[in-house]
Amino acid sequence: MSIRCCLTSLPAALAIAVVALILLILLAAPPATFAAQEDIRLEVSLDRDTIGIAEQAYLQVKVTGTIQNLPDPHLPSLPMFQLYQQGRSMSFQSVNGVMSSSVTHRFALVPSRAGTFPIDDISVVYNNKRYRGNRVELTVVDRSTAAPEEVELQARDNTGQSKDYFLEAVVDNGTPYVNEQITFTLKFYIAVQHFGSPELTEPATTGFWTEVLGNESPYYQTINGRRYKVIERKYALYPTQTGELTIGRALIRVTVASRQSRSRDPFDAFGGFFGRGETVSVSSKPLKVNVQPLPNAGRPADFSGTIGRYSITATADKTEVEVNQPVTVKIEIRGVGNIKAIAEPTIPDLPDFRIYQASVDESINRVKDKLGGTRTFEEVFIPRRPGLLEIPSIEYTYFDPEESRYRRISTKPITINVTRPEGYVESSEIPYGSPGQTLGSDARDIRYIAQDIGDVKPSGQLVLFTPLYLIVNGLPLVVLVGLVIIRRRREKLAADTGLARSRGATRVARKHLARARSLTSPGKAVEFYAEIYRAVTSYIADKLNISPHGLTTTRIAELLAERGADQQTIDQTNDLLNTCDFARFAPASVTDDDIGKSLKAAEMLITRMEGLRFD
Amino acid sequence: MALALTAGACFAQHQDYHETFAAANQFYADKDYARAIEAYREVIARGVESAELYYNLGNASFKHGDLGHAIANYLKARRLAPDNEDIRHNLEFARRFTAVQMQGVRLNPIETFLESIVGPYTLGQLAWLSSLFFVLLVLALIMRWGLGTGGASVGAVAIALVVLVAVSSTLTTYKYRHEYLRQRAVIIAEQSPVFTGPSQKSEIELQGSPGLVVEILAEKDGFYNVQFENQRRGWIDKELVAEV
Numbered sequence: 001m002s003i004r005c006c007l008t009s010l011p012a013a014l015a016i017a018v019v020a021l022i023l024l025i026l027l028a029a030p031p032a033t034f035a036a037q038e039d040i041r042l043e044v045s046l047d048r049d050t051i052g053i054a055e056q057a058y059l060q061v062k063v064t065g066t067i068q069n070l071p072d073p074h075l076p077s078l079p080m081f082q083l084y085q086q087g088r089s090m091s092f093q094s095v096n097g098v099m100s101s102s103v104t105h106r107f108a109l110v111p112s113r114a115g116t117f118p119i120d121d122i123s124v125v126y127n128n129k130r131y132r133g134n135r136v137e138l139t140v141v142d143r144s145t146a147a148p149e150e151v152e153l154q155a156r157d158n159t160g161q162s163k164d165y166f167l168e169a170v171v172d173n174g175t176p177y178v179n180e181q182i183t184f185t186l187k188f189y190i191a192v193q194h195f196g197s198p199e200l201t202e203p204a205t206t207g208f209w210t211e212v213l214g215n216e217s218p219y220y221q222t223i224n225g226r227r228y229k230v231i232e233r234k235y236a237l238y239p240t241q242t243g244e245l246t247i248g249r250a251l252i253r254v255t256v257a258s259r260q261s262r263s264r265d266p267f268d269a270f271g272g273f274f275g276r277g278e279t280v281s282v283s284s285k286p287l288k289v290n291v292q293p294l295p296n297a298g299r300p301a302d303f304s305g306t307i308g309r310y311s312i313t314a315t316a317d318k319t320e321v322e323v324n325q326p327v328t329v330k331i332e333i334r335g336v337g338n339i340k341a342i343a344e345p346t347i348p349d350l351p352d353f354r355i356y357q358a359s360v361d362e363s364i365n366r367v368k369d370k371l372g373g374t375r376t377f378e379e380v381f382i383p384r385r386p387g388l389l390e391i392p393s394i395e396y397t398y399f400d401p402e403e404s405r406y407r408r409i410s411t412k413p414i415t416i417n418v419t420r421p422e423g424y425v426e427s428s429e430i431p432y433g434s435p436g437q438t439l440g441s442d443a444r445d446i447r448y449i450a451q452d453i454g455d456v457k458p459s460g461q462l463v464l465f466t467p468l469y470l471i472v473n474g475l476p477l478v479v480l481v482g483l484v485i486i487r488r489r490r491e492k493l494a495a496d497t498g499l500a501r502s503r504g505a506t507r508v509a510r511k512h513l514a515r516a517r518s519l520t521s522p523g524k525a526v527e528f529y530a531e532i533y534r535a536v537t538s539y540i541a542d543k544l545n546i547s548p549h550g551l552t553t554t555r556i557a558e559l560l561a562e563r564g565a566d567q568q569t570i571d572q573t574n575d576l577l578n579t580c581d582f583a584r585f586a587p588a589s590v591t592d593d594d595i596g597k598s599l600k601a602a603e604m605l606i607t608r609m610e611g612l613r614f615d
Numbered sequence: 616m617a618l619a620l621t622a623g624a625c626f627a628q629h630q631d632y633h634e635t636f637a638a639a640n641q642f643y644a645d646k647d648y649a650r651a652i653e654a655y656r657e658v659i660a661r662g663v664e665s666a667e668l669y670y671n672l673g674n675a676s677f678k679h680g681d682l683g684h685a686i687a688n689y690l691k692a693r694r695l696a697p698d699n700e701d702i703r704h705n706l707e708f709a710r711r712f713t714a715v716q717m718q719g720v721r722l723n724p725i726e727t728f729l730e731s732i733v734g735p736y737t738l739g740q741l742a743w744l745s746s747l748f749f750v751l752l753v754l755a756l757i758m759r760w761g762l763g764t765g766g767a768s769v770g771a772v773a774i775a776l777v778v779l780v781a782v783s784s785t786l787t788t789y790k791y792r793h794e795y796l797r798q799r800a801v802i803i804a805e806q807s808p809v810f811t812g813p814s815q816k817s818e819i820e821l822q823g824s825p826g827l828v829v830e831i832l833a834e835k836d837g838f839y840n841v842q843f844e845n846q847r848r849g850w851i852d853k854e855l856v857a858e859v
Contacts, residue, residue: 446705449643449674453636454667454696459659463739464791473746476753484760 040065042073042133044122047217049368050139054227055219057109057138058086061122064102073105073133076121080140084108111140155189155223162226165190167252169203169284171237172369177292178242179307179338180401183213183369184235186250186284189221189228193257195277198231203284204248207291208237209338211371236371238338239291247287255279294399298406302346306398308337308372312345314394314411316381322421327381328358329391331411336372337398339364344377345396352389354382383418390415497545505542509535509606516599525583525590532602533580536573539606553577569608576601632658639671648679666696670705677709683803683825685709687857690801690828694794694859698735713826726793733790741790745783752776798831800839800856807856809849813838820849829856 043062051057061073075083086106093100111117117140122133157163168187176182184205188198213234221230239245257277294307310333317328333342339362347355358380364373383389391414400407463469512535519528540556541548544563551559553574560570579598583590639654655672673688689706696702733741755773758764807823813835823829829841829851838850 446674446677446708447701449640449671450667450701451640452667453633453658454665456632456663456665456668459662459664462791462795463742464787469742469746473749476750476757480753480757480760483757483762487760487762 040067040070040124040126040131042122042124042131044119044133044136046119046136046138048219049137050141051111051219052221053111053114053140053142054222056111059107059109059119059136061105061107061133062102063105063124064100065126066098066100067126068101070101070103071124071126072103073122073124075107076119078109078117078119080112080115080117082110082112084110109138111138114140114142116140151189152223155226155228162191162224163189164192164256165194165254165280165282167250167282167284169247169250169287171247171287171289174288175290175292176239177294177307177399177401177404179238179240179341181308181336181338181370182237182239182289184237184247184287186233186235188231188233188252188254188282189223190231190254190256191226191228195255195257198252198254200233201251201253203250203286205235205237206248207241207245208239208247209341211236211238213366213369213371234369236369237289238341239289242291242293245289245291247289249283249286251281251283253279253281295404300397300406300408302395303397303399303406304343304345306333306337306342306396307401308335308342308398309400309402309407310335310337310342310396310398310409312394312396312409312411314391314414316391316414316416319415320417320419321383322419323383323386325382327383327416329379329381329414331377331379331394332374333377333396334372334374336367336370339371339373339375342375345394347379347394348392350381350391352384353391354384356380356382381416383416386418386420388415389418501542501545505539506606506610508542509539512538513599513602513606516602520592520595520599525587525595528595529580529583529587529590529598532598533577533584535602536576536580536605539609540573543609543612553581565609565612569605569612572601572605572608576605632661632663636668636671639675643671643675643678646678648675651675652679652681652684664691664695666692666699666702668692669695670699670702673702673709674705677705681803681825682709682712683801684857686713686826686828687801687803687859690799690859695737697737710826713824729786729789730793733786736790738787738790738794741783741787745780745787748776748779748783752780799859800829800831800841801825801859802827802829802851802855803857804855807851809841809851810838811849813840813850815852817850821847823851823855828859831858 041062041064043060043064045060045062047058047060061075063070063073084107086108088103088105090101090103093102116137118135118137120135123130125131151168154166154168155162166189168189170185170187172183172185173180184203186200186203190198213236216232216234218229218231221228237247255277312331312333314329314331317330319327321327331345333345342362344357344360356379358378360375360377362373362375364371366372381391393410393413395408395410397406397408399405512531516528516531516535519531537551537556538548540560541551544559546559556577557570557574560573576598579594579601583594583598635654635658639651639658642648642651642654652672652675655668655675658668659672669688669692673685673692676682676688677685686706686709689702689709692699692702693706736744752773755769755776759769759773802823802825804823805825807825808819809821809823810817811820812818827843829839829843831839832842832848833840834853835850837853839853839856840848841851841856842848
């Protein structure tokens with residue numbers, strides 16, 4: 001039913017098919033990539049390449065791969081050694097999102113006889129494929145008899161007793177050339193138990209450029225029938241001057257189990273445990289090194305001053321470029337010697353190129369006791385013209401101290417095909433070029449000059465300080481300030497006139513009342529009431545600082561109420577003004593009594609309002 | 616002689632620099648760049664400037680092989696006309712020819728932001744814009760405080776204008792400080808050692824190269840303490856740089 005449904009709706013079926021396909025690809029992809037990157041490497045290494053016959057060496061076999069279960073290595077039969085498995089350790093790491101794991105197998109090798117033995121053919125098998133490890137060599141010396149005489153001599157004190165400990169200093173070459181590496185080795189021999197690690201005061205190495213090679217893992221050696229533990233520390237020294245140089249004394253302080261206390265101490269058994277003992281120090285003898293100058297015979301004129309043994313290569317990052325596009329040429333000098341002191345190769349003057357030094361880089365590694373590595377000089381070559389241009393062979397000279405002669409090495413020439421970019425014009429007018437810059441096709445030359453001088457101004461003039469700018473900004477400000485000042489003054493004045501009117505109000509009112517009093521005869525009732533009315537309204541107007549014109553009885557009542565007058569005052573005012581109105585329109589009905597009452601009421605009202613404050 | 620020329624130039628009628636300018640252009644067209652440079656400089660010596668004048672002098676210097684002066688003059692031209700496409704193009708083009716490219720140039724994000732706003736405008740344009748907002752603000756205040764007219768709407772407009780004035784005057788100040796108060800110079804000499812101190816006897820910090828733009832921080836004993844675009848500092852002989 002559902003199948004039919006799917007089949008009938010074609011788009012849905014298609015979608016399902018696409019999803020299924022994507023899922024399939026996704027699921028199939030990881031094994032495919034794993035398979036493609038499956039890579040098993042075997043690294044075989046020894047902790048030391050020379051051991052005594054009574055000692056043991058440790059062999060490490062490191063299997064690295066991107067697969068889950070790394071197979072164990074197969075070791076060939078090694079009849080001259082007894083082999084002990086010492087365990088394995090595992091580690092994982094992720095490089096660029098690819099997980100890789102490694103298993104390190106450790107074996108102890110105990111030799112049964114002296115000689116040099118190759119250890120070869122260590123392999124793992126995975127997916128029917130065999131992966132082989134590198135070859136190492138182990139030299140076994142019979143040191144129990146082969147201890148050098150001077151060491152045997154050193155191992156005895158003045159009375160002929162064998163020493164418990166001593167420090168020996170040796171150099172591999174007592175007559176090096178200047179700047180040639182010598183290896184300086186400090187060997188600390190100790191035949192008694194010691195606590196903690198020995199403390200070293202480094203020797204003075206004035207006149208040398210010193211690189212510490214580090215400590216070797218300790219081993220045992222038998223001298224004069226006594227078994228000594230030997231701790232070695234090595235230095236690479238480059239003499240920087242000729243003549244006799246001295247490597248100073250090195251000093252070692254170490255705590256050893258003391259013989260005296262050991263026999264007497266009742267807690268003998270804990271003596272070692274608690275670290276009892278005495279601290280002793282022992283120093284090495286200073287060593288003299290006679291540094292020879294480089295021979296004058298056969299010294300090339302272009303000698304670089306570099307000492308060692310090297311090879312040189314030059315590689316270009318591209319061999320086809322447009323004119324003015326940079327080509328980076330990497331000149332690598334690699335070999336044995338003081339890498340940091342390798343002088344820059346001289347590049348001949350090439351008219352077809354502009355040359356810039358871009359960078360110098362070095363990597364240093366150690367082969368046995370000799371330091372070496374690679375010094376890389378990056379130079380940028382910018383072709384000036386199109387065509388097949390050649391960067392010629394670059395020659396380099398150095399001094400080989402092992403063979404005591406100067407050597408000359410050279411790079412292979414590099415041919416660069418310089419193409420003509422689109423729109424390229426032969427021009428000698430462009431005076432410079434630069435590294436790393438792309439000159440786009442629209443940018444072959446500068447644009448042409450302007451024909452018109454344009455908007456000319458006195459030089460150095462800034463708009464900010466022109467009078468016009470200051471006026472435009474200043475004038476409105478002046479106007480604003482002026483207007484504000486004028487307005488303030490007017491407002492203050494207005495406030496003052498209000499105060500003045502309020503103060504003068506009573507005086508004006510009394511004047512009106514006095515005039516009214518002179519009009520108390522009934523025949524002059526209209527004038528009398530007009531005067532009373534004027535006295536009251538003008539008083540209120542002055543008191544409230546409003547215009548007396550157009551004030552009606554109701555408006556006055558409102559205003560008084562608004563300005564906070566009490567109800568009695570309002571009522572009295574109202575009554576009085578209504579009486580005035582009534583009398584003015586019907587003067588015939590006014591009696592003397594009325595006039596007297598009204599005058600009294602007006603006087604009372606004004607006196608009453610005198611004591612009132614209106615806000 | 617030079618003094619007399621300068622003094623004379625100051626009083627000379629300004630109209631005849633047009634002739635000198637045209638003559639300079641003609642020298643340029645004839646590829647006589649040395650005389651073109653001389654003529655353009657003569658116009659400048661009369662106390663006038665324009666973006667076109669500096670641009671043409673920059674072009675002539677470039678064609679004459681003087682990268683340092685070319686870049687210095689392009690920078691002066693750009694300051695007067697930042698939106699001029701020709702100036703921008705030639706400055707960019709010329710700067711590609713500096714033999715040493717500065718490594719590790721770090722841009723201040725605030726400066727970059729402000730520069731992206733004020734970049735295409737001259738100081739004058741920004742100043743007038745601030746001025747416009749300021750005058751409008753004052754007019755609004757006149758309405759409100761001076762005449763006592765206008766209600767809440769005038770107040771709102773005034774507040775908006777206060778913000779506009781603050782922003783535009785900040786930008787103007789930035790432009791002024793960045794392009795006029797900050798002294799800049801361009802290295803002109805082929806051999807231009809930059810020392811650790813203001814003396815030829817000091818150690819050489821680095822080698823300058825024509826066309827590199829530096830900021831002048833201080834001056835002492837005929838030396839400028841300069842800072843390169845990648846923040847490296849040193850002292851350089853005043854004679855080896857052209858001030859912008």
